[in-house]
Amino acid sequence: MSDTTRRKAQETLAMVEEVTGTILPDPNPATAIVPLDQADAGLGAEITRRMAELDMSDTNSIVSFGSRAQAELQTISQAMLTDVRNKDVGPAGDSLRNIVSTIRGFSVSELDVRRERSWWEKLLGRAAPFAQFTARFEKVQSQIDKVTEDLLGHEHKLLKDIKSLDMLYDKTLAFYDELALYIAAGEAKIAELDSTTIPAKEAQVQAAPENDQVIKAQELRDLRAARDDLERRVHDLKLTRQVTMQSLPSIRLVQENDKSLVTKINSTLVNTVPLWETQLAQAVTIQRSAEAARAVRDANDLTNELLTANAKNLRDSNKIIREEMERGVFDIEAVKQANADLIATINESLQIADEGKARRAAAEAELKKMEAELRDTLASAKARKTGLGDTAGTAVPRA
Template sequence: MSDTTRKQAEATLAEVEQVSAVILPEPTEANAIVPLAEADAPTSDAITKRMAELDMSDTNSIVSFGSAAQSELQTISQAMLQDVRNKDVGPAGDSLRDIVTTIRGFSVSELDVRRKRTFWEKLLGRAAPFAQFSARFEEVQDQIDRVTDDLLGHEHKLLKDIKSLDVLYDKTLAFYDELALYIAAGEAKIAELDTTTIPAKEAEVQAADENDQVMKAQELRDLRAARDDLERRVHDLKLTRQVTMQSLPSIRLVQENDKSLVTKINSTLVNTVPLWETQLAQAVTIQRSAEAAAAVRDANDLTNELLTANAKNLRETNKVVREEMERGVFDIEAVKQANADLIATINESLQIADEGKAKRAAAEEDMKKMEAELRDTLASAKARKTGLGDTASTAVPNA
């Protein structure tokens, strides 16, 4: 609920208490019909004044007798009915039900963020439990703000209705008393007609000459008809007064219901809604605290895992480094192998050198042999060319 709405509700509290404290008076014996003969001086003057409104020779005077008392009441009633037509009927109760439904639709079980999303929730792409809760909380908060604004408007309308009903009740009670005066005036007029006016007119008819007697008789009939019309009018006024008396508790009942509803609305705005909002805010805060604790726990777990992993890595790395540090530049086995390979290489080189030397000596012998053979071949080829042939060396030279 917004601060503006809360301040308005608190400001209206005094007005609610004021209208609730108003006690409407009830009709008593003082409101009863008092005959003119038994009335005190002020009441007698009031009855006489209303009797003066009657003109038995004017039918309209009889028909409209007492109607002036209802004019102000009718004006107030029409104004209230016009106000009723200009607004919805009974929306305050609907708003109260809406706000209760909104809160009841808010499930605190949604706070369980430890619950893992089901396969279907993951498949449908639904948000995590707390994300759903936060969105739901924002939706509920918006609905509460909207309904509280409506309730505040209904409260002002009901307060206006209660005050209007106060005025209507007072005017209705005054109309009830005014009807008593008109009824008393009508009955006094009827008694006056029955005991004085009509007998006097009858005597006048009897005393009239034959030419005027018909006219006087018609006047007597008209007077008696007017008297009967007045009696019927008084009877209607008595019925109207009875209905008016029945309307007084009806007005009071409606007003009491409005007072109860206003009190309930104001209590909801001032006490209940802030309490609901406080509880919802606490629920969110508690859940956020739980989330923060879980985050701290995860951070601590991660720190412990890092410490353990780092200690293990340090141990393994230190072992490798220390082993490498304690090793010589060359491993003895590698030196031995290298030395053996070197000796083998030297022996192999010497062997290859000896073999090469022998091969060169053999080659030299071969080359010498090939050279001798080549000379012999060349020499043989030269002798053939001179014709001496093979016998040239055996021939006897010339003397």
């Protein structure tokens, strides 16, 4: 709730206490109508003055009899209706329900910062749980501010309505009493007509000449019709007075309801809304503390992991380094292998040399053999040329 709204609510508190502290009197008006012959001097004068408003020869005078008393009441009622039409009024109860719905819609489960976002939330790019909660909190705060301003406006309107209903009650009560005077005046006039005026007119009709009796008889008939109209008008005034009497407790009931609602609204503005805001602020602070604690825990876990990893790396490195330090320039196994390979190489070289020597000796013997064969062949070829060779006598005889 903004500071301005809070200040206005505190300022309105005095008005609310003044209105709610006023005890409304019970709407129990006097129901008896005092006849003219039983009224005291002052009341009798008022009844007589209203009787004087009647003109039995004027129909409008009978029809409008008692309507002047309602004029001021109509002015007050029309002013209230105009005020209702001109102002933007929504039920204050709806505003209370809206603010309750807003608070209830604030999901505390969103405060769980350890909750992993679903794949759907990640796909839609939704904010992390705490970021989403913070945004929701700001939205709820703005909604609370708006509803509290609406409630403050309803409170002012209800206070004005309560005072207007006081005026309406006083005017309605005055109208109720005024109707009693008009009813008493009408009944007194009817009694006067029945006991004096109409009998006198009947006597005039009887005493009138024959040529004037028709006119006098019509006047008597008109007088009797006016008397019946007045009787019906008085009956309507009695019904109006009964309805007016029923409206008095209705006005008080509306006032009591408005006073209760004003008290509830002011209590909500002054006490409940700040309490809600305090609780919401605490929720945010608690979650921020939890988030900070989690960050500290993660940092500590990282430190421990680094220490453990470094110790393991140091152990592994130290082992490798120490092993290398303790090794000789050449490993004995490598020297032994190299010596064995060298001996094998020498032996192979001697073997290959012996084999080559044998192959050369065999080749030399083979060469000597081939040389002897070649020499013998050449010698044989020379003997054939001289005819002394082994082929003599073998030539083909001439034909």
